[in-house]
Amino acid sequence: MSMRLRLWVLAAGVLGTATLFVLACAELPGFGGTWHPYGDRAVHAALARHTANTIASVNFDQRALDTLGEESILFGSVLGTLVLLRQTRDERRLPPEPARVAPPVRRYALIALPVTLLIGLYVVAHGQLSPGGGFQGGVVVATSLHLLYIAIDYRALERIRPVGLYEVADAAGEAGYLLIGAAALLTGAAFLTNFLPYGTFNTLSSGGTVPLLNAAIGVEVAAGIVVLLARFLDQAVEIVSGRDEAEDET
Amino acid sequence: MTVARMLPLIVATPLFGAAVLVGAGRRLPRAAAEVLGLLFAAGTAALALAASAALPSSTARPVEWVGGWRPHGGASVGIVLVGDRTGLGLATLVSLLVPAALAYAWRYFDEPPRRHAASFPALVLLFQAGMCGFALTGDLFNAFVFFELMGVVAYALTGYRVEEARAVQGGLVFGVVNSLGGYTTLLGIGLLYARTGELGLAQIGRALDARPGGPDALVIAAFVLVATGLLVKAAAVPFHFWLADAHAVAPTPVCMLLSGVMVELGVYGTARVYWTVFAGPGGIPAPDAHRALLALGALTAVLGAVMCWQQRHLKRLLAYSTVAHTGLFLIGLAVLTPEGIGGVALYVLAHAGVKAALFACVGVLLDRFGSVDEHELHGKGRELPWVAGMFGIGGLALAGLPPFGTALGKAVTEEAAGGWATALFVAVSAVTGGAVLRAGARVFLGLGSRPPGSPEETTGEGEEPETRRLLARIPDSMLLVPTVLLACALAVGLVPGLRTAVGGAADAFTDHAGYLAAVLDGRTTEPAPTPAPHWTTPGVVWGLLATVLAGVLALLAVQRPVRGEPVRWTVPLRRLHSGHVGDYVAWFLAGVTLLAALLV
Amino acid sequence: MSVLPYLCAGWLFLIGCYGLATSRNLIHAVGCLAVCQSATYVLLLAVGYRHGGTAPVFSDIAPGSRPVVDPVVQALTLTDIVIGATVTALLLSLVIQIAKRHRTVDPDELSELRG
Numbered sequence: 001m002s003m004r005l006r007l008w009v010l011a012a013g014v015l016g017t018a019t020l021f022v023l024a025c026a027e028l029p030g031f032g033g034t035w036h037p038y039g040d041r042a043v044h045a046a047l048a049r050h051t052a053n054t055i056a057s058v059n060f061d062q063r064a065l066d067t068l069g070e071e072s073i074l075f076g077s078v079l080g081t082l083v084l085l086r087q088t089r090d091e092r093r094l095p096p097e098p099a100r101v102a103p104p105v106r107r108y109a110l111i112a113l114p115v116t117l118l119i120g121l122y123v124v125a126h127g128q129l130s131p132g133g134g135f136q137g138g139v140v141v142a143t144s145l146h147l148l149y150i151a152i153d154y155r156a157l158e159r160i161r162p163v164g165l166y167e168v169a170d171a172a173g174e175a176g177y178l179l180i181g182a183a184a185l186l187t188g189a190a191f192l193t194n195f196l197p198y199g200t201f202n203t204l205s206s207g208g209t210v211p212l213l214n215a216a217i218g219v220e221v222a223a224g225i226v227v228l229l230a231r232f233l234d235q236a237v238e239i240v241s242g243r244d245e246a247e248d249e250t
Numbered sequence: 251m252t253v254a255r256m257l258p259l260i261v262a263t264p265l266f267g268a269a270v271l272v273g274a275g276r277r278l279p280r281a282a283a284e285v286l287g288l289l290f291a292a293g294t295a296a297l298a299l300a301a302s303a304a305l306p307s308s309t310a311r312p313v314e315w316v317g318g319w320r321p322h323g324g325a326s327v328g329i330v331l332v333g334d335r336t337g338l339g340l341a342t343l344v345s346l347l348v349p350a351a352l353a354y355a356w357r358y359f360d361e362p363p364r365r366h367a368a369s370f371p372a373l374v375l376l377f378q379a380g381m382c383g384f385a386l387t388g389d390l391f392n393a394f395v396f397f398e399l400m401g402v403v404a405y406a407l408t409g410y411r412v413e414e415a416r417a418v419q420g421g422l423v424f425g426v427v428n429s430l431g432g433y434t435t436l437l438g439i440g441l442l443y444a445r446t447g448e449l450g451l452a453q454i455g456r457a458l459d460a461r462p463g464g465p466d467a468l469v470i471a472a473f474v475l476v477a478t479g480l481l482v483k484a485a486a487v488p489f490h491f492w493l494a495d496a497h498a499v500a501p502t503p504v505c506m507l508l509s510g511v512m513v514e515l516g517v518y519g520t521a522r523v524y525w526t527v528f529a530g531p532g533g534i535p536a537p538d539a540h541r542a543l544l545a546l547g548a549l550t551a552v553l554g555a556v557m558c559w560q561q562r563h564l565k566r567l568l569a570y571s572t573v574a575h576t577g578l579f580l581i582g583l584a585v586l587t588p589e590g591i592g593g594v595a596l597y598v599l600a601h602a603g604v605k606a607a608l609f610a611c612v613g614v615l616l617d618r619f620g621s622v623d624e625h626e627l628h629g630k631g632r633e634l635p636w637v638a639g640m641f642g643i644g645g646l647a648l649a650g651l652p653p654f655g656t657a658l659g660k661a662v663t664e665e666a667a668g669g670w671a672t673a674l675f676v677a678v679s680a681v682t683g684g685a686v687l688r689a690g691a692r693v694f695l696g697l698g699s700r701p702p703g704s705p706e707e708t709t710g711e712g713e714e715p716e717t718r719r720l721l722a723r724i725p726d727s728m729l730l731v732p733t734v735l736l737a738c739a740l741a742v743g744l745v746p747g748l749r750t751a752v753g754g755a756a757d758a759f760t761d762h763a764g765y766l767a768a769v770l771d772g773r774t775t776e777p778a779p780t781p782a783p784h785w786t787t788p789g790v791v792w793g794l795l796a797t798v799l800a801g802v803l804a805l806l807a808v809q810r811p812v813r814g815e816p817v818r819w820t821v822p823l824r825r826l827h828s829g830h831v832g833d834y835v836a837w838f839l840a841g842v843t844l845l846a847a848l849l850v
Numbered sequence: 851m852s853v854l855p856y857l858c859a860g861w862l863f864l865i866g867c868y869g870l871a872t873s874r875n876l877i878h879a880v881g882c883l884a885v886c887q888s889a890t891y892v893l894l895l896a897v898g899y900r901h902g903g904t905a906p907v908f909s910d911i912a913p914g915s916r917p918v919v920d921p922v923v924q925a926l927t928l929t930d931i932v933i934g935a936t937v938t939a940l941l942l943s944l945v946i947q948i949a950k951r952h953r954t955v956d957p958d959e960l961s962e963l964r965g
Contacts, residue, residue: 010868013836013840013842017846024472033900036922039920042921055906070933076406076936077406083366084409086366088413129907167275191262391929420963422876429937437863830957831870836871
């Protein structure tokens with residue numbers, strides 16, 4: 001299809017879709033209104049279960065099945081990336097070169113690493129109390145490890161990053177969430193029921209299964225992001241096309 | 251354990267299987283990984299079958315509130331799974347087809363990623379979980395999550411053979427267009443949430459019904475946006491472009507799942523959302539929904555059939571036949587009666603078996619001869635009489651040969667649609683079935699002559715086999731799976747119990763008020779019963795006519811000398827299918843506009 | 851202008867689509883898809899906003915002392931963000947392979963799948 005025709009089709013489509021959306025917006029309740037029935041019920045339910053962070057209660061208790069699906073999407077995407085970015089027959093691996101790092105960068109990264117790691121773990125552990133949780137904290141933990149790449153070089157990162165182990169952790173996080181959900185069945189309740197004592201409001205042990213599910217997600221996300229980035233970094237740093245090399249020589 | 255309690259396990263079991271496979275994957279030898287994957291897939295199938303068998307009646311709707319968040323006064327904060335006969339039946343169909351695909355793929359790929367022998371079965375299990383979750387959920391946002399789960403895994407599976415230039419391109423186009431569709435659906439969910447303050451299908455439906463009177467722009471926009479994502483999955487014109495690109499390049503076992511069930515889940519989603527959310531007094535008036543679905547369906551059926559006939563790449567040919575059949579399914583939905591839904595349900599069941607079997611046969615050709623090109627394979631299939639037989643029977647079944655289930659589904663659906671739809675059903679089945687028979691006659695019988703190639707189209711020449719090397723002998727598993735699938739498609743037409751069950755399921759499916767009452771108030775109401783779908787004389791006659799027409803078309807096609815160039819009047823049409831993601835996005839927005847225009 | 855935040859979501863979606871349709875680079879196209887998705891974040895959060903509302907987290911405010919915004923849409927947006935990030939990662943890995951196999955990331959030059 002020529003660019004010209006495509007632009008005509010696009011123009012018609014954009015015009016129609018925009019008209020539809022604008023007309024719909026005119027019927028929406030005004031921005032900032034007070035009517036939020038589901039939201040009010042969710043706040044009520046979260047407080048009844050001693051979970052200070054309502055969003056954590058929605059994600060890990062009231063709508064825990066959504067989070068299971070979401071976690072599985074991450075799991076599938078890590079697995080998919082693993083498959084798509086594999087080393088193919090016509091490619092080979094080069095050992096990464098040591099790299100020179102400017103001393104201020106090195107100092108900063110080495111100081112930031114433990115701090116970032118600690119913050120990440122804190123965010124995972126306090127998901128039921130304050131903004132954050134397994135997803136956010138997991139990403140921070142995974143990021144902290146990669147500061148080693150910035151501080152020293154890729155070989156240093158590879159030393160603390162046995163990808164196989166992280167893959168197992170990724171799977172363990174996914175399995176852990178499912179097993180906590182299935183454990184509720186043993187008590188005679190429905191799948192993913194919050195079956196543990198709810199604890200004291202606004203303490204680390206409050207919320208019943210919410211902190212456990214948060215931890216399972218934290219493990220999965222941290223490990224999953226490490227594996228995901230490892231695949232991309234391998235492509236950038238280590239994997240080269242065998243054929244290219246041969247062509248260059250001739 | 252009650253049926254309701256089993257529903258979440260149908261989703262959780264394959265997810266757990268995937269986690270086990272990935273966790274243990276590095277230590278598992280390949281055979282063990284494949285057996286384990288097959289066991290988890292079959293275990294899920296057993297669960298789904300047990301749940302289906304334990305349903306007290308075909309109109310029952312077991313309801314499970316995940317997390318135990320039962321509603322009070324019709325309001326809940328949780329997510330509900332609904333195991334009515336239709337949802338559970340689809341989950342069963344998915345769960346039966348997945349082990350079949352895995353068995354077909356037994357020792358299949360040449361090079362599993364190093365130390366990751368388990369990744370293919372694990373991805374397929376995730377795919378299964380996504381599809382089962384989508385079929386069972388009674389919550390709109392949760393449906394979006396499972397929609398995305400099956401999407402993400404399907405993109406990765408489509409691009410699985412990364413050394414193939416076409417595979418990665420097809421995977422990307424598939425990913426971009428389907429993700430865009432998913433986000434459109436989410437925009438629609440946002441609009442519905444703003445209007446009703448709810449996310450469950452039943453809750454939204456009830457809230458909309460509280461404001462009867464014609465739909466305003468918001469309700470129309472919400473329906474258009476939500477349906478767009480589902481129709482992208484269902485490959486309705488003009489959202490269908492990704493399908494042929496993805497199906498032509500995906501590994502054969504994946505094609506079996508994509509064409510056999512995933513696309514049909516898009517049709518199911520459209521119907522489910524319409525009947526639960528928009529079928530009440532506050533939703534979309536029936537004449538408008540009828541007009542929109544009928545127009546899209548007819549367009550899809552005709553375009554799919556025309557494009558199907560033009561193909562020489564066998565996987566693309568089958569892909570366009572899926573597009574054509576989706577169009578027929580949409581016409582069946584457009585009738586908006588239990589008869590139409592029942593016909594489509596039977597059609598989908600049998601189509602899954604037939605289409606998966608046909609893809610399996612093409613996979614055998616690919617792995618034996620390294621080609622899926624109708625002309626390059628000319629006469630080579632003579633050495634594979636069993637495959638030839640199955641391919642021919644598959645083509646006849648696709649055309650609607652009684653007593654196959656496809657013929658029954660087609661007959662019931664066309665009778666429900668009535669009028670000119672009958673002619674369209676006969677023509678579309680004859681053309682798609684005829685295209686398969688024509689390809690079969692050339693490849694397996696060596697009829698006709700070989701034409702020169704044309705650079706403007708996707709040929710199937712010079713493809714890499716999906717196995718380690720070209721197969722000298724076809725493994726029994728690759729022959730057994732399509733045979734069983736065809737037998738199942740035949741059984742759909744012959745087993746009377748299935749017809750009664752489908753009839754009841756369709757009554758319950760189209761009972762808007764009954765669904766709301768069962769989910770929100772725990773009240774069981776029996777829908778008004780309609781006669782179960784059954785064979786009729788006109789149905790059999792039209793089926794036979796379509797089959798004969800397909801045969802005649804195929805014979806005429808192979809006897810005529812084939813020209814190198816495509817037929818002139820189809821050239822502009824074929825140019826539209828450019829494989830260019832920008833074109834597809836432009837058509838996507840045009841499709842949103844078209845759907846909205848049809849509804850106003 | 852109480853509809854402006856909603857219109858902003860629509861604008862983001864359409865401008866993302868425009869970028870996708872006219873893109874000459876697949877990495878840019880995947881970015882445009884992320885723009886389309888950000889429309890869904892804006893719409894959901896706008897729908898859940900309450901005037902004067904604060905975050906629905908009660909570790910430092912007493913329940914009922916202040917209005918809070920709708921927590922459900924916040925949870926949905928979180929789910930949506932994770933989905934978006936993972937889809938982007940997967941699509942980018944497909945782009946890497948396209949760049950290797952086709953030696954281009956310009957969609958105009960990919961001509962393997964036609965008709």
